[in-house]
Amino acid sequence: MRIIIDGFGGDHAPKAVLEGSRMAVDEYGVSIIMTGDKEQILSCAKENNISLDGIEIVHAPSVIPVDAHPQDIMTEYKDSSMAKAFELLNEGKGDAVVCAGSTGAMVVGASLMLRRIKGVRRATLAPIIPSETGCYMLMDAGANVECRPEMLVQFGVMGSVYMEKIMKIASPRVAVVNIGAEETKGRALELGVHAMMKDSDLFHFTGNIEPRYIPRGDADVVITDGFTGNVILKLTEGLGKMIGNALKDIFKSSFMGTLAGLLVLKKVKGFKKKMDYTEYGGAPLLGISKPVIKAHGSSNGVAFKNAIRQARDFVKMDVIGEITSSMEQLRQQNKERQNDGTV
Template structure:
């Protein structure tokens, strides 16, 4: 197995990517292909004493920036790390692609270069989101702003495969984000999606989930359109950041606060750990023909390492093959119904 890594993606590239890649080689024994500005990567590795064992470097001359328009960047920057890496994935030179670069460019590239599974028009971006009981898989969390009911059903099927194969959860539950528990709630799209999900084969649909219950982490897969998913993902991060910031202020306020911090240190560390999205690796584009994983743009070494581990699990468990079988079953069921 070889995992292709975008050395130029993210706020802390190439240093954080190199560190994470080197750690992944050491801990998981994976073989990596690092795509990027080879001279810069070698210089950075030498400066920071990062071993390049197990990392084959492929040089490219361009980088897709966050400000580039995604579709144009994929078409025009042919020698960028994202385009070169995705082409290598498509050509079978590697088994998965990991990047902390532009989400939009990765989405377009996954669709146009790697192509999608039968029954999927555009891949969905999925993320494990920290929650009370346990983290849940949220999809789509930003790639497809508007979604038809059939897309939401495909998300449910692919999300179930993912948490089963990658997170090891048996018979995962799936819920549809809506502004009420009743079937009659929400927009016409959501009402239709609810009916479709009730008869979707191979998933355990538990009905609508209200936003207030999402952070309880009592379902495994939370399905929604990419606009709503973006709100859920980013607002969860924002509210957690606000409250943890307020807590920190309390600890710093006076001597009593500092003493309290020492007394609670273990618990606070656990809490931060539980709320740390880097623990869960990156966000897979579900529906691409091969695993494409988007690591957080601000990933440090740990985030990159965990995204590589996640890519390895996807490959080992043939996630894409499993999803294709499940999607074919869905298509067959829909055909029978017509």
């Protein structure tokens, strides 16, 4: 299997990308195609003594900045390391793309250069977030600021397939974010989705989830519009940071604290590891006709390695094929309902 990786995405590129690629080649036996400025990658590998065995470099002279307009990937930055990665995937030179660059540019680039799966209205960014009891998929996490009910139904279909195939969760619980458990709560969006999801047999719909119960792990696929999803993602990160600072203050600001920290080191480390979202790799871009993984911007080598593992599983489990056939079923069902006059 060949994973294509954008060598210049993320805060620690290209070094962290090289480190992650090295580990992935050694541990998973995949081969890597890395895009980006060839000279820079070679000198970075040499400086850090990273062997390029199993890593092929494909030159791309520019990098799309995180603050560039996403659409610029098709024009001003069409020779960027990100655009080149999508181009190679589209040409069949590799099986999946991993990239830690700008989310907006990735969504636009993937949607336009790789196209969407038939019937999918919008590609969605779907990070996997740790919970008290495991992890959940959040979709959409920011790719589509405003959503229509039928988009959320499609998210449910795609998220369910992903969590079953990749995270090995049997019959994933799909729930819609809402401000109350009752069917009658929420905005027009939630009311509309409820009506459309409640008799779906394509996934296991468990109704509304109140945000209070998201961290407890009451659902495996948490569905909402991209604005709300982004608020959930970013607030979770912000509160995680706040707690991290508090733990630091408790354990590191005095002799007694340091001593206490030593006594519970294993527990604290275990908690930190459990809460570390990079353990799960990156966020898949679902709805695209080829596997694309968005790695976190602050990814280190291990995070890139995990994202590559996730890309490998994405290919191996044929998630795209599964989503394609589920989307076909959804389209059939909608058609039958229209003919029945029930919609």
